[in-house]
Amino acid sequence: MEHEIGSHxxxxxxxxxxxxxxxxxxxxxxxxxxxxxxLATRNLKIKPQGWQNFLEMVxxxxxxxxxxxxxxxxxxxxxxxxxxxxxxxxxNELGLIPGMKxxxxxxxxxxxxxxxxxxxxxxxxxxxxxxxxYIKHFFEPYVPFVIINIIEELAKPxxxxxxxxxxxxAGEILLLILGMLVPYVVPTAWLAFSVFVGxxxxxxxxMLSISYLSNSLADDHH
Amino acid sequence: xxHAIIIAASVIGAGLxxxxxxxxxxxxxxxxxxxxxxxxxxxxxxxxTILVNMLISVGLIESIPIIAAVIAIVLVFANPFAx
Numbered sequence: 001m002e003h004e005i006g007s008h009x010x011x012x013x014x015x016x017x018x019x020x021x022x023x024x025x026x027x028x029x030x031x032x033x034x035x036x037x038x039l040a041t042r043n044l045k046i047k048p049q050g051w052q053n054f055l056e057m058v059x060x061x062x063x064x065x066x067x068x069x070x071x072x073x074x075x076x077x078x079x080x081x082x083x084x085x086x087x088x089x090x091x092n093e094l095g096l097i098p099g100m101k102x103x104x105x106x107x108x109x110x111x112x113x114x115x116x117x118x119x120x121x122x123x124x125x126x127x128x129x130x131x132x133x134y135i136k137h138f139f140e141p142y143v144p145f146v147i148i149n150i151i152e153e154l155a156k157p158x159x160x161x162x163x164x165x166x167x168x169x170a171g172e173i174l175l176l177i178l179g180m181l182v183p184y185v186v187p188t189a190w191l192a193f194s195v196f197v198g199x200x201x202x203x204x205x206x207m208l209s210i211s212y213l214s215n216s217l218a219d220d221h222h
Numbered sequence: 223x224x225h226a227i228i229i230a231a232s233v234i235g236a237g238l239x240x241x242x243x244x245x246x247x248x249x250x251x252x253x254x255x256x257x258x259x260x261x262x263x264x265x266x267x268x269x270x271t272i273l274v275n276m277l278i279s280v281g282l283i284e285s286i287p288i289i290a291a292v293i294a295i296v297l298v299f300a301n302p303f304a305x
Binding site for chain 2 (some may be wrong): 159162163165166167169170173200201203204207208
């Protein structure tokens with residue numbers, strides 16, 4: 001097959017190597033989201049119609065989840081979470097168009113996003129709770145728990161990134177292979193399922209980010 | 223000769239990996255979905271919340287089987303041991 005699994009178009013710049021096809025798909029995703037947002041927010045009406053209605057549905061559902069999990073201080077992080085969800089949803093679906101591949105089918109993209117979330121969680125935790133209390137909470141409830149807590153902190157970016165990467169890459173490869181084996185019927189069914197999987201995986205990534213971020217916000221009671 | 227053994231072992235390994243992953247994913251997802259549907263039957267008003275939590279749990283449970291599927295795909299198509 002002319003499309004080798006796992007091979008990327010490379011670009012060399014300033015001594016570093018980039019996956020040019022992943023970068024171009026990422027830029028395309030960004031362009032789609034920006035155009036979508038501009039279309040939805042011009043001529044804002046009290047009674048939403050069209051693009052505005054659709055975007056309000058998405059933002060409303062996510063804000064509900066944020067309020068439920070992060071409490072009242074969560075609204076400050078809402079733009080990050082909503083942008084993350086929109087990028088992942090559009091990015092995952094883009095690979096289903098024949099001839100294109102998702103930016104999230106490259107481990108670099110998903111690992112970058114997962115590391116961003118984990119680093120933000122740690123930095124916000126130290127900023128909001130103070131460094132002493134934040135480090136101390138690794139040793140609660142008993143001191144030996146520090147090993148478990150550190151392993152959990154290492155596992156978070158790994159599972160976050162590999163879950164998304166595995167789902168999207170395996171879906172795309174299966175689409176290619178089914179297209180070669182049983183054309184027209186089975187790939188259509190798998191394509192429909194992959195649309196669903198793309199949205200679900202974006203939602204799972206976002207929900208887990210909300211859950212991790214909620215740990216780093218200051219608690220009122222103590 | 224060694225190349226043939228490497229290829230054959232990789233293919234058998236890939237088949238085992240994806241087969242066991244399918245069993246694990248099937249049992250795990252089945253257990254979660256059964257309990258979720260039972261909960262929905264008891265309390266139809268909570269259908270939305272239970273459905274959302276069920277989808278999240280299925281996504282989390284399936285993460286390791288998906289990684290096993292990626293390993294199987296890598297072994298078959300982009301084998302680092304062959305050549």
